[in-house]
Amino acid sequence: MKPIRGSQLTPNNVQEECIRVSKVYDWVFDAISTDTGITLPDDCAAAVAAAVAAGRTPLDVTCEVPDVGGFFPLDPPDTDGNALCTVSSRIERREIPLGGRLVEVAIVKVIFTIRPLITIFDSTGAIICQFRPTISESRRLVVCAPEPFTADNVFCRLISLDCDTNFIETGDPDLGLQVMLDICFEIQVEADVKLEVLAKFCFPRPNDIELPTNGVCPEFEWPAQCDFFPRDNCDCQAFVDTDPLTGPVDITFAPILFDAPLAAGTYTTELNAEICDNCQLTGSTISWIVEDFVVPTGTGTGTVDQSFTFTASEIGMPECTEVLGVTTMTVEGAGTVSFADPGVADRTVLFTLTLVENIGSADDTYAITLTDLAGTALITFAAAAVDFVPDEDLVVQDCVTFPNLLDD
Incomplete structure (x- = not known):
């Protein structure tokens, strides 16, 4: 009998594997806008009144919202509680007509709590005061969240925040401050499931991609046409x-x-x-x-x-x-x-x-x-x-x- 020489080959064929993954049952993007009247804190109102009395007008007001990370990364940055998206623990279930038939759906309530930074300036550009008002808004959405899913299966993530203000520059009779917020968010319904899949194990690749030494121009592409315009033509x-x-x-x-x-x-x-x-x-x-x-x-x-x-x-x-x-x-x-x-x-x-x-x-x-x-x-x-x-x-x-x- 001849001895075995060289290395032994370990098969890495496609085979049945059982894996645990998060299945996405529903995924919704939406946006809301708010227009909220803001009452100045007492110390800020006193400082504004003093600036108006001293003739340091016109006043200016800025509004800053925290960075919520955008579509990526998937784990949003910490906003120190200044931008929160919370799903209510109560899920309402009912049948509604959808696509010509009655479908059982889940209705969830999402509460947004935003604390933008408001800064008031006098005519010289000096800061009169700063404060963070709490602005709350809610939205009800229809999602796929079958029994026995709870609110723990529903995740809300803020995608973007925009802030603007309306105010009376003279401060007379008062600032009349209004804050407008545009809130873009996503709702995702998830649950851990076990899947049997055909798969094989992965191995690292060698470092075989060389960096180009010269400048590289990006590939030219025309912007893609939006799929909702122009509308489909009737026959x-x-x-x-x-x-x-x-x-x-x-x-x-x-x-x-x-x-x-x-x-x-x-x-x-x-x-x-x-x-x-x-x-x-x-x-x-x-x-x-x-x-x-x-x-x-x-x-x-x-x-x-x-x-x-x-x-x-x-x-x-x-x-x-x-x-x-x-x-x-x-x-x-x-x-x-x-x-x-x-x-x-x-x-x-x-x-x-x-x-x-x-x-x-x-x-x-x-x-x-x-x-x-x-x-x-x-x-x-x-x-x-x-x-x-x-x-x-x-x-x-x-x-x-x-x-x-x-x-x-």
Whole structure:
């Protein structure tokens, strides 16, 4: 048997490892502004009055805030208690509509305590007095902090502070000091978790990167365009302005809307919508008005006025298709239904609206369905297959976008 010569190789292959890390469940940036009237301490007020009496005006006031470190380092500097961000121990939990469905969220309260350094100068530049007022402000935020998380899992960090002042330079009748603060902060929800990962151990690298001996110019780059401007272009746009139309108007109501059983009603329907004007979604509006002009429509002992107004509050990007010259726009979103009958409560609903632009001067049509947040149909107007809207009252047309031009 030959002896083993040289060094033995220790395998360092990728393998399953269990590690403990801090998982980030949510991470929120926000900013608030405050405008606070400041009362001068007694000794400072006396010194200011003496300076005004001696004619050492106009006065000047500066405001300094402590350095809170910015985005980095992750461990903020010590501000001696002059800039604090505290999360209240009480976490409120509730369900709210989000993205078209009910989601359970946590609501946390964050308290900011800032003690800026206020310095008052006379007209010669001499310091009259200095003091640190305590300014408190709070903000409630929605975060992901599932049970059994507590406030110990929620961390608040100040990113930046800016301070400015308003005051009366003559000191007459008093300084009238106001301090404005801009507070930028982040909220992070964390918890230690154990993860099984595929990994291998790291080893140090050799010092094999040489410093350049000559001057080095930075790489030239154009500033990146902000992702919120320009806004996305719509693929199509629509305008609808109908008079109250009487037929055919076949509207179906879900029984859960009304306490009394309903007989078939007779209605007018009026739709007003402006969607993607100038091919931009911003400013789009949708309003649907249905009038029940044979009231009551209840059966048995109940009577119900089924008239209502639907107003969209959130409108999604529309989609358009064209088949054999007929253009169809479909748009979804959310809004509120307000009933004329005081016994029927207003509802937050989701909607799907379909607009059909027929060929030439032929009548057009539309259909709309309102559902609850779970997707159950509440009010349905399925008239898209019947042409009853005058052509000039409903217009759907294409928007020319950059992809259209590139495809050409």
